[in-house]
Amino acid sequence: MASAILSESISNFTAMTAVQAYSYAAPSFLDGSRLGLSTSGGRALSGPLPRPRFFSGLVTEAAPAAAGLLALSDVAMTRYHQPRPGWTRDPVVTCDGQRLRMESFSACGGVYARLDLAALDGDILDRGTTNVDVNGPLREALARVGGKDPLHLGVGADEMAVTTLDGAVVEKKVPLPPRWLRGFAEVQVIAAGFDLRAELTGPHAVRFLRSLPRAAGATVWVSPAGRDLRVHTDARPGAVCLAGAGRVATLLPLLRFAKALRVYGPPAGSGSTASVWELELPGMRYTLAISPAPSRGFSGEGAVLDHLSTDEAAGDADVLAPLLAFEPAIEVGALADASGLAPSRVRAALTQLGTAGRVGYDLHESAHFHRELPYDRDQVAELNPRLTAARALASSGAVLMTGDRAEVTTPGGVRIVGLAEGSCTCEWWFDHRGSRGPCKHVLAARIVARVAVEANA
C-alpha cells in the first residue's frame, strides 16, 4: 500500500514532472566478496530489456572500485547547491564489451560523475545500458572493502542469485525533472568542447586538492605551474575555473589510489566556466564535470542549441543511431564512411544524439561513446523549453524575415534578431550575450530562415 500511496504523492508533488520507476529483481548486495548489482530497464544489443545482464567476473582492483562506486553514489545523493535530502537517482551503467562505465548526476544538476572501470576479468554477457540499484546496506558493505579483498562482480544478477537472496522485488519511484535530465544530456555536449589543460602526478594531486579553499562555495581558478597547479582567486587567461571548490569533495577519498589528476576546460574561458576533473586510478578512471556555478546546473547552458535547432541534424541522428552498437568508442571517420554523411554532419548529429541521452563523451579518449540513457528518450529534446518556445514562435508566424535581420513579435514587443551574429534585442540576450546559447527569438528566426531557404530551393 505504502508504495502506491508514495507514487501517488510523488505525482501530486511534481505534477509536471515525469516519474522514473525503477524495478529491480532484488536489492544490490555485497555479501562477503560477491558484489551483485541489480539492474532495471535499459537497452542491450538485443533491444530493450527489463533487467539486462552485462557482466560476471572479477574486479581486479577491488578497493578503488568500491571507493569509486561510493563516490559515484555520493554525487547522486547530493544537492551541492542549497543542500537538503531529496530524491536520489540510481547510477547508469553502460557495458561496452571492454569496461563498465558508471555515471551519476547530482540532484542539483551541477555535478556529473563517471567511473570507467576497466579492471575486469570475466565474461561480458551483453552490451548496453541500464540502471543499477544502490542502497544503504550496499554503501555500508562497499565501505568495508579493503586493500586485498577480492571482489566478484555481477551486473544483472542471474536467476540463481535472485532466488537464493530471498530479496523481494525492489520498486523505486523518483521524479525525473526535465531540468535534471537535460543537464545530464547537455554535460556530454559541453565536455566535448574541452581540452586537456593540466596533468598532475599522484602526490602533486594530493597536495593540490588539499590546498583548495575549505569554503564549499568558493570559486577558484587554477593554472599549471611546473608540476603543480596554482590556485588563483580571480579569473586569468589560461586558468581553469573551479566553481564551488566543495563540489570536487568526492575526489578526496579516492586520492589514496590516485596515479594522476587531469584537468580539462574550455579553450578560452572568461569568467566562471565549467570544468572536468579526472582521476587516474589503478584500472579505472573517475571523472567529475563541474558546472560554471553551484547555482547553475548544466541544463540551460545552451551549448546544445546551436546544433539542435536544425532538422537536418535530427534526420542525420536517425541515420546514425542504428549504426551505434555500444562500441567502446565512436569513430567519427568510421561513422561518416558507414553513413555516407560528411564528418561535420556526423558531429552535429552526435550532438543531437547527446542531447537525447544516446551518446556520452570521454575526454580522456577524446571520443563519444554509445550509451542510451535509460529514461524516456524523447523527453530531453521535447522538454527543452527554449527550443519548444522557439518552435512555437516559428509556427505561430511571429517571425518576419527582413534580409539579414528578423523581427520576432512577442507579447513583450518586437525583438530584432541579427541572423548573422545571432544577436537579439531581448532582455535575456542583453543579460547573457550568448554565454548561455542563443535565445528563443534567435532560434525561432533560424528555424524560419531555414524553412524559407528550403521553400525557395
Add this chain to the structure above:
Amino acid sequence: MNGRAWEGVRKGITRADAGEVAERVLELDEAGRREVARELPGHIGPARTAQQRLTERRRDWDWQLTQAWIEPMRVAGAGTIGGAAAVASWLFRREFARWSPASDMEPLLKVIAARPAAWQADLAVRLALRLRGSRAQASDDSAALALELLRRTGTVPPDHEPLVAAWVALPPRLPDDPLAAHLLPRMFEAEGVGRALREDRIEPPRWEWEPQQSWLRTLRDLAASGVIDREMLADGCVRRFLRGGNAADLRFFVRLHELLDPAPNPARARDYLRLLPAAPGPVAEAALKQLRGSLVGDDAGEAVSALLFRPESKLVRAGLTWLDRLARDGDGDLDHLAPALASAFLCESYPIQERTVRLAVRHAGRFTPVGAEAVREAATVLPADLLARLSEAYGHVEPEAGLDDGFLPVALPEFKPPVHEPDPFEQWLDKFVRDAPAAGGRRTGLAAVRGAVMAALNRPRSRLDAERTWSSVDLWAEVLMREAAHPGERAEAPREHLPKPRTVAAPYRMMLERCAEILAGLRDGTLPPYLLASPTTAAGQVEAGELVARLEGYERAGAVALPADLQQALLRLPRVVPAEVAERAGRLTSEAGATLVRWLADRPEPRLRVVWRGQRPQVVVHLERTGLDLVDALLGRVASTRLGQSMEDWHRVLPSDREALAMHLLPHVHAAWERPTNFADVVSAMLHLEGPAGEAVGALLAALLGEREWYMPAERAERLLLEAAATGCLPAERCGHHLGLTLRAGQIKSAAVRSSLESCARQGAQREVWEIMTGLLTSYLPTGDERGTTAHTRILAFALDVARWAGAHGAVGVVTQLAERPRSSALVRAARVLDDHLTARKSRQAS
C-alpha cells in the same frame, strides 16, 4: 436536517473556533457530513474574506488573527470528507498555508479519532508519506500531525526517510514513544537525521530560553539504564559512519558514539579499520580510539598506511607513533610501510614532516634498497632542510624542480598616453570671451557655440531662478549666454550664486570661479580680449612661451588678467620652462607678470603625507601659502567630504600636479558607491600627468589593487599598476606600504593581493613588484607580540618567488627580525628561507 448541518459548522468557522467546529462535526450523521463536505471547498474564499474584514475592524491589528479561519476549515474537512486521501490533500491545501501552525491540534485529532480505525491508519500513513523534509514542511504541522496519528492509531510507520528525520527533529519522547521500536533503528540509516540533529547537545546552551530535551542525553541515559541496547546504538553509529557523509552531518553520531563509549568489539574492529582512510576527521579519530593497540599483522600495517595518508596532523602523528612501535616490535624489513611513510611527507605541517624524516632516518637500515628508493622518490616534496637531513641516510635526493613556476621575464606592456579630445568647456569659454563683447550681444559668432544652450535660453523659466546657488557649469554657461544675449537681464552679483567652497570639489570650484569672473567682467565691461588659461597642448597644458605672449598682449591692450584665469594658467604651466622664456617673463610689467615670474622661480609644491586614521588613509598636506586663493585651495587642502563633481575633468585643472590630483582622488577610493563607474579611467589619466608621484599615488593604487568588484575587476586594477610602472610613476615602496596597511585593516584579502601582484610580475613588472613587497612586508608582517597567521606565511612564500623573479638581494629588516625569532613556526621558517635567499646565505636551518 437539510442545510442545517452546514449552517452550524459555518457559524463555527465564522467564529474562528476550531473546538466548536469539532463539536458540530461530531454531532453530524452521514448525510450531514456529506453536506458539509460538499460545501467546504466553495467556502474557502468567503471564509478568508470574512476573517480579513473582521480583523480590519479591530483596533489592534493581529496578523495571526487573519489566518484564524484556517484551522476550523481543516477540522471541518477532516471530520466530514469521505476518503483518507482526500482528507490528506485537504489538510495541506495551498490556501491553508500559514505563518505558524495552530497552537492546539486537539480539535483536529478529535474529529479524526471519530472515524473508523482503518481509515485513521490509512490517513496516518498517507500523511507520513507526504513528508518531504522541505522548508515549507518545517513550519507547518504536517510532521507533528503525522507522528501523532501514527502513535494514536498504533499504525506501523511506513519505511520513509523524511518521516524518520521528522521524528528526530522533535524532542524525544523515549522510552514510551510507541514509534521508537520502529524508528529508532532507522535513525541510523535515514538521510537527513544527521542534519536535523547537528545542533543537538548533551547540555543545552546557557542562552537557550526553553531548553529542549536532548536526544544525546536521552539516548545515553536510556543506554546506561539498560532500557535501550547499547550495542544496538553503537552498531548503528558505526553503520552510519560507513554509509558516509560530511563531518557536520555525522557530528551527532560521533558525539553519541563517544557518549556510549562502547567496549572493544572484535566484530566491529574491521569496520573501524576501514573508516580510517577516508571518513571525516572526527569519525576517523573515533575509530582510531577504538583500534589502538588491538590490531596486529597486515591490519596494523593497513591502519598505519591509512593514518599516514590523512591530511589531519593529529591522525598522522598517531600513525607515526604506531609506525615507530611496529618498527621496534618487529625485526623484518619495513618495505611494506615505505609508501605509507612517503605519504606522510605530503602532510602540510612542517613539524609532522620533520618527525617523519626523523623516523625515516632512525629506521633507514630497515629498508631494502627497493624500499629506500620508494622513500627517496617521495621525498622530493620536502623542504630543502629536511631533504638534506634525509639525504644523509638515504643518499642524495634531487630537490623537486619547484622553482619551475613557469615564470618568464617579459617586457612591460606599453601604454600610450590617453588621447584627449580638446576640452569642450575650455573651447567654449575661449570662444565666448573672444566673441561675446564684439558681437554686441546676440549675433553671429556665438551662434556656432551656443547650440545646446539655446534650448535652455528659450525656456520660459530657467533653473537659474529656481536655484540659489548655481553649482554646475551648465547653469553658468546658460547665464553667460543670457547675459550676452540680453545684457543686464539679471542684476545680482555673480559671486552670490557661487556655491560655498566646502560644498564643491576644489578642482570643480576652479571651473565655476572662472565662469563667475567672466560674467562679472562681461557686466562691468572689463572682460579681457582672450583668456590666459586656454590649453595649448593636447595634454591640456599651457606652454610657458604662449602664456608670456598672452600677458604681453594684455599689457599692450591695457587688459587686466582675471584672477581665477591667471591661477588656472599658472597651474597648467609645464614643470620645465626654457630659460629664454623665463627671461621674457621678467620683462613683463603688469602685476600678473610679476605673479608669473614668482611662479616660475618658485613653483608651489605641496608636501604630502598619508596617515592611517582607523580604517582609512588620510592625507595630511602642507603648502607654503602662495597668496593665490584657488591655488592654495587646490594644492594645500584636501576636502574632508567626498565631493566628486565632474571628476573626469579634474586632470585638466591640474595637468602638472599628479600627486595633488591623487590627493583629491584618494578619499573617493573608500566611497565606491559614489565614484563614477569609469574611476579607473580617471586614475589612468592621472598617471600620465606631469609632476612627482609619491604617497598619494601609492596609496591610491594600493587601495584599488585589492578591490574585487564588478566596477573594478582585478585585471583593470592590475593594468593601472602596470601603467604606473611603465610610465615610471609608481612609488612602489610606498604603494606596498599602504597595501600592507590596507591588508591590516582587513579591507582586502591577501589572496587577492598576491594574485594581482603575481599577475603584474608575470607581465614584466617583477622589479617593481619586489619593491612593493619590501614596503608591504614592512608594514604587514607581525612585529613584537603580534601573532602570525597563514596569510603572513603565504605572503612570505610569495615574496620569495618575487625575489627570485626580480633577482633581488639585500636583507629586508622586518624579515630578518622575524627570521631571528627563537621559536620556530611556519612563519619564522618562511622568513628564514626568504632572508637566506636575500642575503645569499646557506640555509641556516640545515646547519
